Structures are given as structure tokens and as C-alpha cells.
Amino acid sequence: MTTRIGVVTFPGSLDDSDARRAIGLAGGDPVALWHRDKDLHQVDAVVLPGGFSYGDYLRCGAIARFSPVMATVIEQAKAGMPVLGICNGFQVLCESHLLPGALTRNDHLHFVCRDQRLRVESADTAWTSDYERGQEITVPLKNGEGGYVADERTLDELEAEGRVVFRYLDGNPNGSRRDIAGITNEAGNVVGLMPHPEHAVEALTGPTTDGLGFFTSAVKKLVTS
Amino acid sequence: MSAPLDTVKHAAETPETGLPWAELGLKEDEYARIRDILGRRPTGAELAMYSVMWSEHCSYKSSKVHLRQFGEKAPTEGPGAEAMLVGIGEQAGVVDVGQGYAVTFKVESHNHPSYVEPYQGAATGIGGIVRDIIAMGARPVAVMDPLRFGAADHPDTKRVLPGVVAGIGGYGNCLGLPNIGGEVVFDACYQGNPLVNALCVGVMKHEDIHLAKAAGTGNKVILYGARTGGDGIGGASILASETFEDTDGKPAKRPAVQVGDPFQEKLLIECTLEAFHAGLVVGIQDLGAAGLSCATSELASNGSGGMRVELDDVPLRDSSLSPEEILMSESQERMCAVVEPGNVDGFLAICEKWEVTATVVGEVTDGDRLEIFWHGEKIVDVDPKTVAHEGPVYERPYARPDWQDALQADDPARLPRPADGDALRAAALALVSSPNQAAKSWVTDQYDRYVLGDTVLAQPEDSGMIRIDAGTGLGVAVSTDGNGRYAKLDPYEGARLALAESYRNVAATGAQPLAVTDCLNFGSPEDPAAMWQFAEATRGLADACLELGTPVTGGNVSLYNQTGEAAIHPTPVVGVLGVIDDVARRTPMAFREEGHLIYLLGETREELGGSAWSQVAHGHLGGRPPRVDLERERLLADILVSASRDGMVDAAHDVSDGGVVQALAESCLKGGKGARVVVPDGLDPFVFLFSESQGRALVAVPRSEELRFADMCAVRGLPAARVGVVDGEALEVQGQFVLPLAELRSAHESTLPELFA
Amino acid sequence: MARVVVDVMLKPEILDPQGQAVQRALPRLGFEGISDVRQGKRFELEVEGPVDGSALARIRELAETFLANTVIEDFTVKVRETDGTERAVAGTDIPSEGAPA
Amino acid sequence: MARVVVDVMLKPEILDPQGQAVQRALPRLGFEGISDVRQGKRFELEVEGPVDGSALARIRELAETFLANTVIEDFTVKVRETDGTERAVAGTDIPSEGAPA
């Protein structure tokens, strides 16, 4: 049986179809989930995709957090289901308090779209087991509010517990504290990051295919577990 | 409003009541014609409708007689002619790209609003063109933004440019449409009149093409999307028909600027396409300039019957709006659909799913009148054709300006030129770092180019390219180009040059050029000189489209880009759409492999009129623009497309403003590879590097393909000179200068950040 | 050091998508009884020296030319009193139903 | 109908790039004497019914759970008096040096 990975569509989600395509390319079975539907339709994992949920007018992710589907996602994430939040999805995870900290306006105040080099700092999560710790990958980054902030104690804790999963290389693109591009929760099943691995899964349309590892990690883990 | 309602009956009874037709931008004879058409004075609501629909912006009254050439001279044979599915006249033209797919694309201007409120003006420009594309039944898949600003170092440019760029990004990114190209041009002539043009590309299956019409008595008219508010009232007529500059100390007519809501528009896209695919829609129309006036009169006049609208049912954001204001409001993110009665519930359910407000506001009637009611009283009773299609048509007087000869006589041959290698090196650096030739990544990095996952080429490339079928690799390429400096020297040739460059850019990426959209940005049509420029450019573009076999499928005219006497350069912006069977065969512009041979295709003559060099080195504009040879352009394009299909070239880059040295620098920097170049025998090094002769491109050919490629060029009669090799860490012009890539890169890439960051 | 506050709000006739997004979310969050929401910007300026008429005039000019785009936005300049109250300063645009200017 | 205002500002320890951008632009515009600028959000809520203790408590909750992200932001709830003055309501977080809570 193939692994079923759900991708939530909120009004204003933009990279949902790309996330489904990436899951398919990784050998998984992508399942579209709708924000108003509490039912996760027996998926084994969930991706919260990029975009501008509900326009992101108040704060990125602030409104999506209160959608019916998120009630179930939060419950399941706490029970150990792998959840990946990409960009807006990361913001939703922080707003939902599944991950600590918050994402703030880029320090240069501009939306930035570029090919971003990252270092994989942890291969011990549900979404990064196909990478090596220390591996360098390049995937697109595109956001206006991607600066990760948390208080010093939280940052120290994240570092000490190996929960910083990705760090920016070649210059910090948004003022993120300690160059943090992505983090995980204590259990390692919930991962959020600003860059977009789902846009680096085909040589023709992405800068690399380095992003595929996220999805193959989840597919393999779920098959073997 | 305390005055009694101005009903049709009341208007008939009070023929002598004066109406503010002049304030609404109508001329005396236009008002007289309205009275003639109606056989009585118009009601306030009717006057509102006629005034917005008969404005320059909506009626094309000054440009119509010239635009006809695009139809009259439309090519009747060739791939472009065969591909036309829907021509000029609809919201956007539609082109067959094979495999059952059709593509629609169109460019529009949002110039004046972007000067007044750069962020919102530009944002709503994107919003408007995207709605045109959805209204055709197509899914929008990409946007582009040809932009022109005043001098790069002028303080007002610092206000306008960052706002415009943030607005285009803010709206387009939030809609989830990749930005795949555009232009950023600086010239003092655009001070006070920046040009913000926006292009959208949409894709659909042939069977999904929808036209805006309201056929079928009893069908319901549904208004959906944002609620109607007081924004942009009168904007259409006042913005487009007269400048809003202070005149003689009278207070400026400050147009109300609209604020865009891209999230609402994203919902509109999804819900419109879902309704189309469910087969629930008879006709559809976006609400743009002139709002409901435009949508109802166009839908009704394109259909067979009449229409009855209950204005009380329009959902309002501001309950104090008068019926005239509701008819004129330009609130964004609204659409109008005509739906059979049996499908209304289904349509409303889809709107509910996407949380889009939708309301039945009227129905299609038999007969041929558009009747609009307010509080039960009839306030509009018109033949919709007279509103939508039978507006005034002007044969504006035009005359070649008396300065044109002197301008053309001022040949750049008199300008001092770099005399040795060091001076050429300095001139090259000055060129690639000048605002117009510098890297535009400070702008384009603010745009999402990855969203939707089908972007094969985006900036900086000769054209943007989108995959439309992941299975077969079918794709389209689009480029937009225009050169106001060339057009100023010769508007006829300038328009042909814009087409030639855009066509060449599409072919350079390996796509077969098929069709054209254009945005004609000019000064005041009431000035015979500006009108002459317009007439010449339109004639030039129509002639060139016929010669190249690429029909104009639609576009936009923006006049009155003028402050006082000072008009912008005549600026026809041309967008060319091409098709490529398999995007895996695309040709990017980067030099990627050491050892590949660099060929210059085409002929280099001494042509420096209107050139980037003359602007950068001397602030000069004079002489004649480069010669256009469209037969040669077609041959070059054929070779570039064949070379891509047969895998003979690894890189291609068109040579245009800035000449060969600019093209070399861009291909080197994109690939991070140097080049060693030799000046061909018999050519002056300066002319070789800086001339802007047309019909040329640089290609990088793998050694294994050299024979085959050179043979192909020779057999088909295209001059092809081997001018160098991809190699090393510098751009070296042998015997002249060496420019290390690092130095070249910092010159090319630091200019815009230094000006605007 | 004194604090002057400049509030910038979209003019009442201009669409406020941000405020609307908040308002639309309220029922979902179980909040009733709020009939309208408008969202704007708040600038807190620390002024060196006395906040006298000339300082306020300069801040008003700053608000008018830079902090707000008066084509679409209204602004109010306020002085923050020591008790935390903020009092609009005469002569600044007051959005909609505000205090006498 | 009464108006309640919720001001949301980044906590003092969080970098405020927007405020900084404004501050950096001031000298260029010829403005001196402003030592700090912070930019935040202002929400104007039209409340149906009386603005009593329970209404304010609900708005406070709304601010805390929704309008502000208290990981990075502070908020103040204010009632707008008929004279246009805005008075902070006891019990709401007061950014930095504000009135007694």
C-alpha cells in the first residue's frame, strides 16, 4: 500500500498542487484535503503548503490556524503524525503553537524570491531522514515574512536539542535569528521551514531536485513503520 | 441624495433640466448625440453610463480608426493565422497551440493610477488583466510587467518604482501567478508619466472558450465577487480622458484610487473556473473600467436579447451610494455571469464553497433594451449597443512634427567614440552598469517565479516559458519589448522594431512565434504630433505583423501620457507569444559549457541611432533607428527554432539594445562562464561591440554540432560568424580588453540596489 | 522624551481588505457583536525636545507627505499623555466621525 | 455604536524593520529630532451594544488569541471617547513605558 500524504488547501493556498506533484514523484499517494473538512481521510501524513491563506492580511497563518481542518491536524500532530509546513504552512504551525517562535517581516521589507542554499542540520526528523546531517542543498525561497524569531531561551533550547533542521547559507535572506530556515518539534514529526522543497523536484522547473528528499523521507518512514 | 430620483419618466418630462455632462468628460456634440439616440435627455444614471463608456479609455474613440488596420491587415496564412481562434474584440484573443490547448494573453496599461498611488495602482493593474483572462474561461498561468519610469536617479522615481514593484509582486505573488518577464526602462521622458503595463497568459482547452454574451431570455445575471463601494467613481472617464494635473490653479481632479484585494481575486479565479467546468455559465464578463455600466451594456449588446437589472440587489459596501455611483464604481474583484435559471443554484453553491458573495441582479429579456431599476423605478432605458459599441469615433488631425527632420538629421556619427582597448573597456563597463542595461534582479527577486511549478524560463532570459502539459512537454514562450527611443526617432520603424525584437526573443528560446498583443502608450491624441506618432506606430505594427504572419490578437491603448506640452516617447510595447512542442528542448541564454563555440548570427552594420551607447556615453538621442528586415528576422527565427529542435545549440541570446557586448556580458554572467571573443575581420571593434543592428543573435554551439549548424546557416543563407569560445573567468575581446567576470558582475548587478534598496 | 503617535487609516470609502479579513474570521472564532473592523497603521515617534506647536506641525507634515498617502489614507496625530491617554492634536485630519479638528 | 481600538506593536526586543526604515528615511526628508520610530497595527472595532466590562473582556481575549501574536507582539485595548480621546482600558498589556495596567 502506498503512503497517503494529505495536502491541505486553504483559500489562498498556492503551492498545494506543487506539493501534491512532489509527493507523487516521491512515490507517495497525494490526497487533497479541504480547509472546511475536519476529516483527514486516513492520510498517514500532512503537508501544509505555501501561499497566502485567507490573504494573510492579519498575520501570516493567523486565520488558517482556526480552520476546521487544523483542529484535526493539531490533534494528530500531537499524536505523532508527520506534518510538514512549508512557508505559509510553517507560519500556520507556529501560529498553532505546534512549533515555537514566530515569523516576522523580512528585515529588508521586500518579498524575496531566490535559489537558496541550506545546510541540513538534522536528519533525525520524519521529513529529513533521506538527507545526511551537514548536507548542503539548494531550493527556492520565496516569502515576505520569513524572519524566524523566538526568545533567546527558546533559541538555545532548539539548538541544544538538535531541533534546528535547516540553516541558511550564503547570507541570511530575511533576518532570521541564527540563520534558522526550519525547525522541528521535540518528537521530530512536525517540521516547518520557509524555503520550498516542492519547487525543487524536477530539473526542468526547479534549480535542483534537492527537495525530493523531504517527500521520499516521509514515504519511506511510513512504509517501514 | 435628497433630489427626486431621476427616472426615465422624469427625464422625459423635464427636457430642459441641465446635466453635468462636461464635468463627466463629455463633449458638447457627444452630449447632443446621446439626446439624439434617446430622443430625450438622458437620466443621471444614463449619463453616467454613456460618459464612462464613451471615454477614451473604454471607447477608443481616438484610436479606433487606426486600430482597424490590425484586422484589415491580419495575416491570412502562416502558423499565426491558422492558430487564431478568437480575434480582436473579445476581452482577450485566443490562439490554438495544439494538442487541444488554447492560450489567451493580453497586455494592458495602468499608467496614471500607478503614478498617483504606485502600490495600489500597479496591483490593481495586475488584478484587471487577470480578470480579462479568467473571463475567457482560461486559467491564468503567468504574468509579465513591462515598466517604464523617469530618470533612475530622480527622487520621484524612488517613490514610484519601489511602490510599483511591490504592488505587482504583492498582488501577483498572492494570486499565485509566476512572473516570467517584463521590462524596466528609465528615461526622463516618463517623469510624471510612468508606464505600468501588465500582461497575463491563460490556458484552456478548446472546448472551454467562453465569450462575453448574454443570450437566452430568462437567463439570470449574477454579480459575484467583492461588494461595490465608492472607489474609483468616475475614474474611467476622468483618468483616461484628461490629465489630472492642476490646471490654472484649479484644484486637481483627484481620482479616487482603488485598493486591490488579491485574495478575493484568487477566490474569483477558482470559483469562476469551477463554474465554467461544471458547465454552468452562458456568458461572463469581468468588471473593469466603467464597472457595471460596462459589464451590463457589453453583455447585453453581445447577446441577442435585452437585459433588466435591479440595482437595489447589488451588494454594497457603502449603503449611501447613489444609483449613478453604483453604475460607475470601479470596485475591484467583481465579475458578472449569465446563467440559465436551472443552474443558478449550482452556480451560487460554487460561490459559497469559495466564500464569494454572489447575487442575482437581473435577467436577460426579449427585446433589445437595457433597463435598469432602482427602488422599483426605471432609471435606465437604452439600446445597449449605443452605449457599448456605438460611441463617438474621431478622425483626429495628425501631422508629422516639425522637429522630426532635425532629430533624424542629428546622426550619432558625430559623437566621439572610444579609441582604444582601454576606452572600449570603460565604455563596456559604463554600458552594462547603466540603469537600463543593468541587471534587474532587484526588481524580479520580488516576484515569485516558481509558483504553479511549470516555469521553465523566467528572467533573466529572452522570453519567459511555461509548460502547459506535463505529459507531452508542450509549452508557450512570451516576450514583451518596446523601445521608445527608436520610436521617437521614427514611430513607424519603432513599432516594427518592437515586434522584431519580441519575435526574436521568443524564437531565441526555441519557440515558434505565433501571435501578438500590444500596449500602445502615447501622449495626447489632441496634439497632432502625438497623434501622428500613434498613427505611424499603429501602421508600422500592422504592416510588420502582416509581414511576419503574427496576428494581433488584442491589446490596449493608453493616451494622454503627457504633462503639459511634454509627452512621453511614443512607446508601443509588443508582446509575442510562441509555442514549443517540448519545453525540454528550450534554449536558455546562459553560456554553460567551456569550449562551446560562440557564433554571431546576422549582419552587423554601423547603427547607433537611439542606441544604448549613445544614451549612456553622450545622453544623445538622434539619427535613424536601426534598419528593420523582417524577412531576415523570420530566417533567423527559423534557424533558432530548428537549432533548438535538433539540439544544435546550447545557448542563444538575442542582440538588441546595448549590442553584442551587452549580450555577451549577460550570457557570461548568467552561466558564470567567461568568453574569449575575436572581432570579425573587416569590422571596427567599436561597431562590432556597440552597434544595435537588428536580426542578430549570439549562440553557443557544442563542437560536435558545429559542422551541422554552420551548414544549416550557410544553406539557408543566414550569415553566421564564429566570434569566440566559452572559456575562462573573464570576458576577453582579443587585442582590446579583458574584463574579469567578478568585475563585470559587480558593475552589472550593483546599480539597481544602490539606487533603490 | 515625548511620544507622538500617528495613526493612519484607509479613508472610509476605500476598500480595506485587511479589516474585512479580520471581520470575516470573527464568527468562526465565536465572536459576535462586532459590526465593522478597519485595520490601519500606527507609528510611535520618540521626539527629542519639547512637543510644541512647531514640532507638531513638522510631524503633521511628515504624516502628510510620507507616513500616509492622502490619496487613499487619513491620518491623525496624537500626543501621548503621561497617563497613557492619547489625545488627537487640533488641525490633523480626523478619520470619519472623529473629534472636532 | 461604540468604537474600541486595539493597538498592536512588536515587543520592544523584537526588531522592527518597518519602523527602522521610516526612521532611516527621516534625515533624507529633512526631519531631525526624532530618535526612534516603531510601526504597528491599529484595529478599529465597531461594537454593537454597550462597551461594558464583559464586552471589553471579550475584546481583550480576541486581541490576545487573534489580533496579536503575543510571542512577538504586545497589544493595548482602548475605548474611544466622544471627544476623540482614546483611553487605555485597565487590564490590557501596555507596550513599554505605558500607563499603569
Ligand SMILES: Nc1ncnc2c1ncn2[C@@H]1O[C@H](COP(=O)(O)OP(=O)(O)O)[C@@H](O)[C@H]1O
Ligand atoms: N519588470 C520586469 N518584470 C519581470 N521581468 C523583467 C522585468 N524587467 C525585466 N525583466 C526580465 O529581465 C530580463 C532582461 O530584460 P531585458 O534586457 O529588457 O530583456 P530583453 O532585452 O531580452 O527584452 C528579461 O528576462 C526580462 O523579461
Ligand SMILES: [Mg+2]
Ligand atoms: Mg534583450
